[in-house]
Amino acid sequence: MSDVSAPPAAGVRLPWQAVPSWIHEAVEDHLGAPVAEAVTQAGGFSPGAAVRLLLADGRRAFVKAIGPEPNPESAGIYRAEARISAALPAEVPAPRLLASFDADGWVALLFEDVDGRMPTMPWDAGELTLAVEAVVRLAETLTPSPLAAPPAAEALAGMFDGWRSLAAARDAGDDLAGLDPWAVRNLDALAALESGWAWASEGGTLLHGDIRADNLLFTATGVKVVDWPWAFIGPAWFDLLAMLPSVRMQGGPPPQEIFDRTAGDADPEAVTVVLAALAGFYVRSGRGPELPGLPTLRPFQRAQGETALAWLRVRAGHRMAR
Template sequence: MTAPRAVGVRTPYPAIPARVRTWVDGCLGSPVVGWEEQIGGFSPGCATRVVTADGTRAFVKAVGSELNADTPTLFRREIEVLGLIGADRLWATLRASYDADGWVALLLEDIEGGHPDLSDDAQMEQLLVAAEALGEQLSRVVLPSGQRAQEFAHPGLIDVRASFTRWLGAFEHLDEIPTELLPPLVRDRADHCRSLVAGLLEERDYRLTHWDIRNDNLLRRADGSLVFVDWGAAGVGPAWVDPLLARLERVDTPWFDLSVRRSPLLVAAGEQQVTGWLIGLGCYLAWRSTFAADPSLPTLNEFRRTEARRFLAGAVRRLDADLGG
């Protein structure tokens, strides 16, 4: 198993409010007598596998606004999305949810297994297949408005077009990005790079997307099947986004470019959209890493810097090939 790419500082289960733990006991019909904290992700709340006196197992994630003002919104989004998509082996089933007095909690099916090792070719291939299957499932989701997710936004979900607009806005701040984070080719070809990012706004094939696929948001069962977890970033976006995210573990290697050409959705999107996505998010993360970190998310800026380097390295490799370098 590989270590999670994103690791924050979490609150242990015994430290969450007694009223939330009482709710968990009531939902499970037996008091929790054992727990195991999990790592991965940035939420300062708990992420805990629990077992009750009668042997029932479940997964609990809970956060309060006093820990971080924004994270409860992510949890509410996850509750909404899991309610929309129902049950499937591709994700953990939502058993119950809690939202009172500033605390939001989810009680989920406990998936036995750990994070996949995406340096292993076989496990990476499993992820690519699973991401295609996930896309098929999400393409069928009908939003509460009665419209399929062809619209650009939906209340409560991430507006991916707005994200692309923010990425484009980062080009107004390139001079604020440390030189060690912004490759010379991107700086020297800023107008060309900006046009590639602007091209993302021309997308029209939108649907529900997970929008946060990385190794710490995946679990691998004993039978090898993969489960997509943490739906707090779910949004309405291009159909090719999740297949792209599934490949990002290797974005800084030539494998990534070869694999992109194996995905029908990414081929249909075009090489420039993929490069524009890498440039846009890479520059945005590099710029955001210069902001003061939220004290409740002490590892976030280092994650931003690490991911910015990886995404921009992949973009530069692709730009070099396009420019005949």
């Protein structure tokens, strides 16, 4: 394993006490017992509340809630998660949605509690093996997709054009300061490569779309995959590919070692094209301004961009300028 250090996947969590009282009351009414203890959970980029609840009768539940501030896009993300979580089949290793509440610009999601923990950082070899196996089984369970969801070409539209956006910025006079020199030399070739991502991302698997260490929980019975707002349909290997740059930046082995032995039957050209688009997304996004309530997102994206780009050089370096 590598000893690579990484920025934390952590937002500035809203305390339970700052959530409107009507949400407290709605949660207690639904659960049929008052809340005795509310413990904020770390991890993840959302600026909303993420709280494990202990009820007066000893039962537990988990609730997440967000309002229109500080990030106005977050409420829509929670609404999407409510729709998707409610539709996931029981065999999917994800927390069951118990209820959702939506009023006055606030959205709250009430889930069954998961008695688990996030993976050890840096990645432990045994835990990483279990996580990869869980991602592979998840794709098998969700092929064909058990619910209606947008294809990758629709869900990721406007996101997978990072190299083309950087090329346009260069042509408009941006000196691309700080951009990896290899990427600068090969910017036009990278832009051309990523342009085929729509065909390369075709498939029939329902994908989580955002699997990272902070979206995995190790329990006594297996690995749970949490936070499902982005689900779309694409190739069975997409979630594994998208996860591995973060694994590398968080102390794991080079991505190609895991991917090639786990998804070796994937179309190699499609994989390279999607990886190019993913790397471009991370690199371009990491150069963007900080987002409200998400102070670690850009550093995390920059670090993912570095590892994704290093992997892309392994896969596509032979067709690029040195």
